[in-house]
Amino acid sequence: xxxxxxxxxxxLLGQYAWHGQPRIIPGLSGMNxxxxxxxxEQERSIIRIYNNHADQQKLMFEHQMLQALQKQTLTxxxxxxxxxxxxxxxSKLQNGKLAARYRYIEGERPSVANAKQLNSLAEATAKLSIxxxxxxxxxxxxxxxxxxxxxxxxxxxxxxxxxxxGHEEIAQLEEQLLLIQQERGQLxxxxxxxxxxxxxxxxxxxxxxxxxxxxxxxxxxxxxxxVTRDLRAxxxxxLLSELIKPNIDEVTAKLLSMQKAYVSIVALTDSELALxxxxxxxxxxxxxxxxIERFMQGIDPIGIVVAMIKNAAYTITFVNxxxx
Numbered sequence: 583x584x585x586x587x588x589x590x591x592x593x594l595l596g597q598y599a600w601h602g603q604p605r606i607i608p609g610l611s612g613m614n615x616x617x618x619x620x621x622x623e624q625e626r627s628i629i630r631i632y633n634n635h636a637d638q639q640k641l642m643f644e645h646q647m648l649q650a651l652q653k654q655t656l657t658x659x660x661x662x663x664x665x666x667x668x669x670x671x672x673s674k675l676q677n678g679k680l681a682a683r684y685r686y687i688e689g690e691r692p693s694v695a696n697a698k699q700l701n702s703l704a705e706a707t708a709k710l711s712i713x714x715x716x717x718x719x720x721x722x723x724x725x726x727x728x729x730x731x732x733x734x735x736x737x738x739x740x741x742x743x744x745x746x747x748g749h750e751e752i753a754q755l756e757e758q759l760l761l762i763q764q765e766r767g768q769l770x771x772x773x774x775x776x777x778x779x780x781x782x783x784x785x786x787x788x789x790x791x792x793x794x795x796x797x798x799x800x801x802x803x804x805x806x807x808x809v810t811r812d813l814r815a816x817x818x819x820x821l822l823s824e825l826i827k828p829n830i831d832e833v834t835a836k837l838l839s840m841q842k843a844y845v846s847i848v849a850l851t852d853s854e855l856a857l858x859x860x861x862x863x864x865x866x867x868x869x870x871x872x873x874i875e876r877f878m879q880g881i882d883p884i885g886i887v888v889a890m891i892k893n894a895a896y897t898i899t900f901v902n903x904x905x906x
Contacts, residue, residue, distance in 0.1 A: 689794030
């Protein structure tokens, strides 16, 4: 963060109106973007600096969706962009990166250890799904559906595998990487079947780090960067996939409870529920491919892609053994 405590950050903050001098306050940031928490004499805000892309159209589309949600009857809070001095919700740093300022929402990230918060997160996700199903936007989304793996990512072919395995840390994970490669191939073969399931707008990245809770109740869903038209059931699959990790206790019971809470609000079809295990694996394969490409582009250090390979292999194994 200290790298942004510079003339470049001052230039970014200068693009907005403040009540006195804004001060940076402690706050958590995500893996894909940099989040800076600020306060002035009257209010708190956050600034998000986007590290995934510098595509202004993508960010403007995200903001269009947020504006559309403000018109829906939704009890869950969503981000509200703040207009800069130039009359735009999108700002640009001197290095070309995009940024946006949002109103601060009070709350803490829900915990995977708190079953009540997890059930509330599932209910909040379902309520958001209903609101998104009613949004009408004619714009083409920036991201393709999850199930279009072959379109979304370069193949895990022999040259790519050899390049990855050429790194000692990744070479130790050859078995896990081969499992991911095999699973990706099987999921690509399911593309036609998956494409027949109900579609709608989805958030596409709901997890504890993209939500806020007050006590046991989730009160906000954040980070709509990856919003797109996709399978309706993918929203639940993404949510459940984030719970399948070796350090989380009572995973099976929590998964079942969250699924029950979600479908009590959004009634998924038998076909959607039958394919939910495959969709959970699809989310894991998508995430690891996302970070493999970031690693190969020099964006992330090797430690991150190693962790993602381990996570994906663990999720695939868990689903194959526990959810079939």
